Structure formats: structure tokens, C-alpha cells
Amino acid sequence: MNSLKKTAIVWFFLMTALMMLHLSSIEALAAESDQNWRPVFDLAMRWINFLILAFLLIKFSRIPIKSFLAGKKEEIASVIGELESDKERMLQKIDESRRQIDNSKERLSRLKETIIAQGEKNKTKIIEDAERESKILLESAKQKIESRIADARRVIKIEMIDEAIALAMQQLPDKITDQDNQRFIDAYLESAATK
Numbered sequence: 001m002n003s004l005k006k007t008a009i010v011w012f013f014l015m016t017a018l019m020m021l022h023l024s025s026i027e028a029l030a031a032e033s034d035q036n037w038r039p040v041f042d043l044a045m046r047w048i049n050f051l052i053l054a055f056l057l058i059k060f061s062r063i064p065i066k067s068f069l070a071g072k073k074e075e076i077a078s079v080i081g082e083l084e085s086d087k088e089r090m091l092q093k094i095d096e097s098r099r100q101i102d103n104s105k106e107r108l109s110r111l112k113e114t115i116i117a118q119g120e121k122n123k124t125k126i127i128e129d130a131e132r133e134s135k136i137l138l139e140s141a142k143q144k145i146e147s148r149i150a151d152a153r154r155v156i157k158i159e160m161i162d163e164a165i166a167l168a169m170q171q172l173p174d175k176i177t178d179q180d181n182q183r184f185i186d187a188y189l190e191s192a193a194t195k
Contacts, residue, residue, distance in 0.1 A: 003063075007060050007061070007063070007064055010060055011056070011060050011061065014056050014060070015056075018049065018052065018053065018056075
């Protein structure tokens with residue numbers, strides 16, 4: 001840092017001296033009356049001033065400019081390095097995210113297949129249960145129908161027997177004679193005796 005301060009102080013004094021020299025030469029030359037040599041002199045002084053200024057800039061500011069540029073170069077290189085490492089980390093995260101997405105898609109497709117298989121199995125089971133229940137219901141309905149038909153036949157038989165008995169009771173007393181009664185009694189007694 002001390003060398004930079006010294007360079008800056010030397011630079012300041014040189015610039016001040018050059019400015020003073022330049023300003024004093026203009027007043028001295030303005031006093032002369034002959035103007036033919038003036039444009040050539042002005043041009044020569046400008047070139048001399050430029051060369052002195054260029055020499056001083058190169059001589060005293062070369063090292064600070066080099067160190068400044070080297071520092072900026074290192075700073076930019078470190079920033080670029082950090083950005084490159086950030087880029088690598090981001091690319092790794094992107095790759096990891098893509099792998100996770102691919103794994104998720106695979107898991108999702110397997111889960112979908114599993115759900116479809118379970119659905120098919122449940123569907124088959126439901127159909128089998130429904131067929132079994134329908135057979136049971138049909139058998140039950142058939143048994144109820146047969147039971148009702150049998151009940152209806154019994155009721156009809158009983159009613160027919162009752163009607164036949166009622167009809168017979170109405171018609172038999174007129175048609176059965178005492179002989180028929182005696183025959184019935186004899187037949188009953190014979191069957192009772194044989195038993």
C-alpha cells in the first residue's frame with residue numbers, strides 16, 4: 001500500500017509540474033510577434049507533452065494498473081469459479097430431480113398396474129359373489145314357489161274334499177239304503193276283526 005501512496009504522490013507532482021510548464025510556455029510564446037513558426041511549435045509541443053505524459057503514465061502507473069488488472073482478473077476468476085460450481089450444483093439438482101421424476105413415474109405406473117389388477121380381482125370376486133347370491137336367491141325363490149304350490153294344492157285338495165264331502169252328504173242320504181248301511185257295517189266289522 002505504501003508503494004501505491006508513493007506512486008500517487010509522485011504522479012500528482014509530475015502532473016502539476018507539467019501543467020505549470022504548459023501554462024507558462026503559452027504566455028511566453030504569446031508575447032512574440034512572429035506567427036509563422038507558431039503552428040509548428042504548437043504541434044511539436046503537443047507531441048512532446050503527449051510523449052511525456054505517455055511516458056509518465058507508463059512509468060508510474062504500469063505496476064498499479066497491472067496489479068489492479070491482476071486483482072480484477074483474480075476476482076472475476078473467483079466469481080466465475082463460484083458461478084461454475086453453482087452451475088454444477090444446479091445441474092446435479094436438476095439431474096436428481098429428473099431421476100426422482102422418472103422414479104415417481106415408474107412407481108406410479110406400478111401402482112396403477114397394481115390398482116388395476118386389484119380392481120380386476122375385486123370385479124371378478126364381486127361377479128362371483130353376485131352369481132352365488134343370485135343362485136341362492138333363485139333356489140330360495142324356487143323353494144318358496146314350490147312350497148306355496150304345495151300349500152295351494154293341499155288347500156285345493158282340502159277344499160275339494162270338503163266340497164266332495166258336502167256334496168256327498170247332500171246326495172248320499174237320498175241314495176244310500178238300509179241294505180247299503182248294513183253292508184258298510186259288516187265290512188267294517190270284518191276289517192276290525194281281521195286286524
